[in-house]
Amino acid sequence: MSSIIVSLKRKQIAEFIEKEKRLDGRGLLDYREIVVEPGVIERAEGSARVLLGKTEVLAGVKIGIGKPYADTPNEGVLTVNAELVPLASPTFDPGPPKENAIELARVVDRGIRESKVLDFKKLCIIPSKKVLVVFVDVYVLNHDGNLIDASALAALAALLNTKMFNYEVEGDEVKIKSDLTQLPVRKHPIAVTFAKIGDKLIVDPWLEEEQIIDARLTVTTDDDGNICAMQKGGNGYFTPKEVLKAVKTAREKAKEIRKKLKW
């Protein structure tokens, strides 16, 4: 969008937020409606479609057998990738992932990895040789703001939906059996993204808000209220007070979301 329209919009949105209101009628700390639809892709070991307002994200899980990293020979591997699919927004271009998609994938990855959603030791088949590799691919299908929270929800929902193959080890061979078991998911990390407009903090910014914000802060917390990942973005700043306020609010919001989704 041209910078003139953005600066006009900025004035309007900022004036609303100053009065504790938002253009779409939400309160400053309200999420848009969240819809989670698990198991939408039969070919994937796990999948889920998440709607956050009009933002739509599809996540798919594939599981394969691969080599472990040299520094963690007894642990399985998690790979998170994100695609900003060009049909989702006029601002997305085809081609290899650029910095926004890479940041999105890495923030989602950190939330899952650091909260220890998966027991990586249990994903080891033969130490130093063969381990299970869990691929989580996040597909953004419609961009209407706050891709981080929607993608984190979709990735977790897809993992919760994942059924993986059983296997037998015979010497160095891994035999895949036909029956399936649920992939054990131990935690439910929820990413809560704040946007700063003037000196106000809002949660779940939608596209028009996202275009005019000074800075954003994502706080991912687990079921016990521990903080497991954070990421500041945008070319503005936060004061220490705002950071602590955001962390407290993120814990409450995450709890609400978990309750709503019965996770």
Next chain:
Amino acid sequence: MSQKHEKLIDKKGLRLDGRKPEELRSVQIEVGILPNADGSAYIQQGKNKILAGVYGPRELHPKHLALPDRTVLRCRYHMAPFSVQERKSPAPSRREIELSKVIRESLEPSIFLEYYPRTGIDLFIEVLQADGGTRCASITAASLALADAGIPMQDLVAACAAGKIDDIVVLDLMDTEDKIGSADVPVALMPNLNAITLLQMDGILTFEEFEKAVNLALEGCRKIHAMQKEALKTKYVNVKEVEE
């Protein structure tokens, strides 16, 4: 995170390199060391050796990237193939692309971008040797390089990480502590404005531990800020000596 090392803090409460929990590594900074760059700085923090160079404000290529109301800051954070134990491929990794973005966003709030419309400022960061906390040391050096290039800024950006090892919150994690420790919180601060411009976190921390870690990191940033100012002054003291 493997558990090869049993203890990161010994019985006396000292860390692997003999530091106290709230102690910074030794820091040496030099400003203006690249003859061709408009501004530059070199930092050694522990075994980290990092160069930052700034070119610009200058004409931006490709031209369609130029903005009518402000300059465009571009940042490349790059690690030399020999900077780490196992050779790193020189092609930019996903980690480097993410760090380039967060470093740029940590410096943008400090610069008066609107002073130079339709131009670009290129910031290049080369990690020659990595020892944990490279993004923070890079920001510290990069902010000085921007100042050395004469770009008007609100404040210098100083960065420092805090984290948790052996259940204790400590300042400025070095490589082993970063790899084995249970949490890492890198922070960048404009001390005169009390503005946090970089904040990331990975690991597991309770709210109380997080609060402690952030405050410790902010304290570290303020100490580094003092060293930045000293380094900037030193450059001009040296120039004077040469003229005499």
